[in-house]
Amino acid sequence: MKEFFESIPHVKYEGTSTANPMAFRYYNPDEEICGKKMRDHLRFAMAYWHTLCAGGSDMFGVNTSDKSFGSSDPMTSAKNKAHAAFEFMDKLSIDYFCFHDRDVAPEGKTLEESNRNLDEVTDLIKDLMAEYNKKCLWGTANCFNNPRYMHGAGTSPNADVFAFAAAQIKKAIETTVKLGGNGYVYWGGREGYETLLNTNMALELDNMGYLLKITSEYGRKIGFTGDYYIEPKPKEPTKHQYDFDASTVCGFLAKYGLDKDFKLNIEANHATLAGHTFAHELNVARVNNAFGSIDANVGDMLLGWDTDQFPTNVYDSTLCMLEVLRAGGFTNGGLNFDAKARRGSFTYEDLAYSHISGMDSFALGLRIADKVIRDGRLDEFVANRYASYNSGIGKRIADGVATIEELEEYALKMGDVTTNTSGRQEYLENILNSIMFG
């Protein structure tokens, strides 16, 4: 097969003294950090849709980057794209990829034809995975692009659309199993609404719960042992997305009895669109036993939409990796670059530079997060801050045995609270700076 990315070399770790922009300065895949190789901590994945498919078009302009990979015939292009995908992962030392059904093979005129296309291209992808020793982090179904999904998929008012979506997801799960995917993601693309004037929210939510139930149960039946994830997002494309944020999704999963089998795929840009920090959403997932996987990207704080930029802010990657380490690390999840180079960064080299900067930012974040934990001052401060729950009345509260009468008696005897201590936010921020910058 011809080389598609001739201008991209095999990118190697060269350490911080290098000036080579096609080298890693922090990501050293086989280096061990707290007993585990960096590649196993970070489990980087390439997003097939951005890296191989997105050409840079936006609402005001057409593609700036050619992603046809040498053919205008959709099936030939899809196969070339698969070769290009594995060449790229190989050159960048990315061990995993994530895909939508429609990224890897073109949609046909009928569902049957679409399924056939998918089978044909994923036969090739399976061979390439073995040849290049690459793995699938997760698969998903694109139930938002085709006009049939204009009113949603599982939440469409049209039962025919629900049935079609169920069949499409069934096939996407089968395909994920075929490729040995570690996970399966549900991003509720158009699962939301624009106006209550035409919407039966109760029915839509019940239907969405039912779609997740029957498709996920089917996956287990055919031998899927990985994790199911919901990817929360508050808005865009619809005004009110049902999977608003991590907390909303955890409530939804509990209501529909899905909480045992589903975790969350947290995306940084979606967190900030919901008015939260990335670390907040990861923390919510963790404390609800729903920490799963991550879509690593970032939004622009001055723009209100999903810009899917490559993450290069080391504060964010540090706080993210702290959450990951505190969750005990990834099991089936990983860091998927659901990110695209800017429209003006249209060359193949930009694909490499953007992944290198994202990977190095998280590698540096991991190195610092490990230092923060080994330093111990932040953990010690938090432990002390809650020490009143370790004994006496606090312990009785934490154990769930304190009665309301007992608490009243305690408060009456106390007269008033005199023991509050400082939260020391700025002191702690400075500790973090000193660990980061010396």
Ligand code: XLS
């Ligand atoms: C879009 C989502 C999408 C999912 C997969 O905003 O982030 O890319 O990750 O469908």
Ligand code: NI
């Ligand atoms: Ni995403």
Ligand code: NI
């Ligand atoms: Ni997104």
